Amino acid sequence: MVSTGRARLSSVQRRLLTLSCLAVVLVTASMAALYTALPQIAADTGASQAELTWIVDGYTLALACLVLPGGALGDRYGRRIVLIVGLVIFAVGSAAPLVLDSPLWLIATRVFTGIGAALVMPSTLSLITAGFPLERRGSAVGLWAGVAGVGAILGILGSGVLIENLSWVAIFVGMAIAGALLSVAACTLPESVDTSRSAMDPLGTVTSALAIGAIVVAAIEVPARGWLDPLVLGATVAGVVLGVVFVVVEKRVAHPLIDVGLFADRGFGSGTAIVTVQFLVTFGLFMLIVQYFQLILGYRPLVSALALAPMGLPMVVISVIAPRLATRFGLRVPAFAGLASIGAGMFLIAQVDVHTSYLDVLGPLLLMSAGIGLCTAPATAAIVDGTPVAKHGVAAAVNDAAREVGAAVGIAISGSVLAAGYGERIAPALPSLPETAREPVGDSLAAALEVVARAGPVAQQLGDFAKSAFLHGMRESAIVLGFLTIGAAVLIAAWAPGRRPTADAVDSDEDVGGLEPGARNGVVEIAKE
Structure with missing residues (x-):
């Protein structure tokens, strides 16, 4: 037992x-x-x-x-x-x-x-x-x-x-x-x-999978195709429509895949939003910073990975103690503080240039790591605590789906803004290049540096110009992610629950989703095999 x-x-x-x-x-x-x-x-x-x-x-x-x-x-x-x-x-x-x-x-x-x-x-x-x-x-x-x-x-x-x-x-x-x-x-x-x-919900399963899949496909294709591409627009519309169909289905079936009414709960809903935003910004950051380390600072893949490694320590340490802060102050305080720290870190990342050292980048990365640890664990706990123990598998899946969709959308936003900023700045250099070099130089900094490497020292000025164009796009992308995070911090803080009165917490523990009074503290059915 x-x-x-x-x-x-x-x-x-x-x-x-x-x-x-x-x-x-x-x-x-x-x-x-x-x-x-x-x-x-x-x-x-x-x-x-x-x-x-x-x-x-x-x-x-x-x-x-x-x-x-x-x-x-x-x-x-x-x-x-x-x-x-x-x-x-x-x-x-x-x-x-x-x-x-x-x-x-x-x-x-x-x-x-x-x-x-x-x-x-x-x-x-x-x-x-x-x-x-x-x-x-x-x-x-x-x-x-x-x-x-x-x-x-x-x-x-x-x-x-x-x-x-x-x-x-x-x-x-x-x-x-x-x-x-x-x-x-x-x-x-x-x-x-x-x-x-409870019986499975095949229609809800299919519609949820198709809705999430369509949105993720649109997010994956945005950086390469652009927001107005027919495939991107079609997938986005399909995802929204299928999402509406999923909600209608879940409200009508006897045993829904998930009770969509849970999203109206302040703890469950704001927790899901926090996890989505955190992964959106985190994976958007990874897309930018790994390229910065390798293409601007010249790090090998292993060195780039080691440069990111210090982010892990504050993230894990703060994640362990953050739920206690949420218990004492409610979800609102760690959510706002964590997301605000992530947003501030993105604004600091937006200040990098070719002369920025690794130590200058490490500070913002650690600030963001602390913010991630501060808000993510309480958000996950809020999602789980918003459902009865019997349905914790689906609650965990909501948390995980929020992570994956957030990551895909973050990469889409980061990649598309970076590509647009790079393309805008590199465009004046393209007409003077040989026709065979225009497309790779216009596509990305990585391709441009390969062209420069083949051409030799005579093309060094082109390499510097391409790096400057990349940094312009990177700064714009970081600023967009920073504003998005700060805006989300304000909105989520207004929505997220504060500290619960002790009596309310006790009452909620006595009657959660029709479970027996002790069910929330223990296990629905656990048998050692």
């Missing part, structure tokens, strides 16, 4: 927390692990730029589309078994590129791996929330949120080490081995399941 007191964690709880954190790190690390490997993949497989984009984003698309039904499957059939199945699928998908290494097969295997990730991610959080008593749950969720946030950094760092010493194939080998080992270790965890075993 799981302890409900303030005693030390049991061995089962420690194992549950450790394996859940390792599994979520693996899933989030896989989102960013291939960023540093794309040049090698292109050289070895002949993948085009569009194919490279989908080798990375096919994983994110599958994860975002299927994470809600993945959470529902865990609630109904058992979160441990869904976690194990997801890890097995993840491991098989990661191993497949060892024998299927053409660009189209790489895209297909990444999509397959994303399906496994969609089963893993909500299961990890819902196992934690079901396996820990209420008084311990905040710290456990905080640690989970902290390591989930730092997972992308660890993915970039780990892949940088492997690329430096081996090849891009080693990244897939590492992910496959990690998935296989964790799937075996997960067999030792206790099972957790919703005892009511």
Whole structure:
């Protein structure tokens, strides 16, 4: 049985927390692990730029589309078994590129791996929330949120080490081995399941997957095609329409995939918004800063990853204590302080130039890291606490879907603003270039520097001009993300709940979604197997 007191964690709880954190790190690390490997993949497989984009984003698309039904499957059939199945699928998908290494097969295997990730991610959080008593749950969720946030950094760092010493194939080998080992270790965890075993919602599952998928596809294609491209506009409209259909369906079915009325709850709704904005800005930042380190400061992929590594410490440490701040002051205070810190960090990033040193960049990165730790863990806890324990799988999936959609939209905004700013500044230099050089120089700084390298010292002035154009686009992108974050901080702070009166907290704990009075503090059904 799981302890409900303030005693030390049991061995089962420690194992549950450790394996859940390792599994979520693996899933989030896989989102960013291939960023540093794309040049090698292109050289070895002949993948085009569009194919490279989908080798990375096919994983994110599958994860975002299927994470809600993945959470529902865990609630109904058992979160441990869904976690194990997801890890097995993840491991098989990661191993497949060892024998299927053409660009189209790489895209297909990444999509397959994303399906496994969609089963893993909500299961990890819902196992934690079901396996820990209420008084311990905040710290456990905080640690989970902290390591989930730092997972992308660890993915970039780990892949940088492997690329430096081996090849891009080693990244897939590492992910496959990690998935296989964790799937075996997960067999030792206790099972957790919703005892009511509500019927699945196939129509809600399909409409939610299609709605999220359409929005993510639009976000993925924006940087390359632009906001007014027919595909982007069509996918955006389809996503909105399907989202409306999903809401209508969920209000009418007897057993909805998720009670859409939860989004009107101030804690649940504002928590979802916080997570979305935080991942939007974080992945927008990664897209900018990794290119800045490599193309402006001249860092190798591994050094670029090491330059991001310090962000992990404040993120994890503050994530562990932030839920206590939310308990004392309510969600409003850490949400505003965290998002404001992230926004301030983006405005400081907007001041970089060719003469900026790494230490000048490190300060804003640490400020943003602290802000992420301050607001994300309380937001995740608010999402989970807004639902009964029996439905924590779906609540965890909402948290995860918010992360994936936010990441995709953040990359879209960051990439499109960067491309527009770069294109605007580089345009005057294009007419004087040979026709064969105009397109690559106009596309990106990376391509421009390749042209400069082939031309030799005579083209050095073009390289400096291209760097200046990139920095212009980067500054504009950082400013847009900064204003977006500060605006969100103000709006969310006005919406998020403040500190609850003690009596209200007690009352809410006595009657949550029709559960027995003690159900919120314990586990719906946990059996050691």
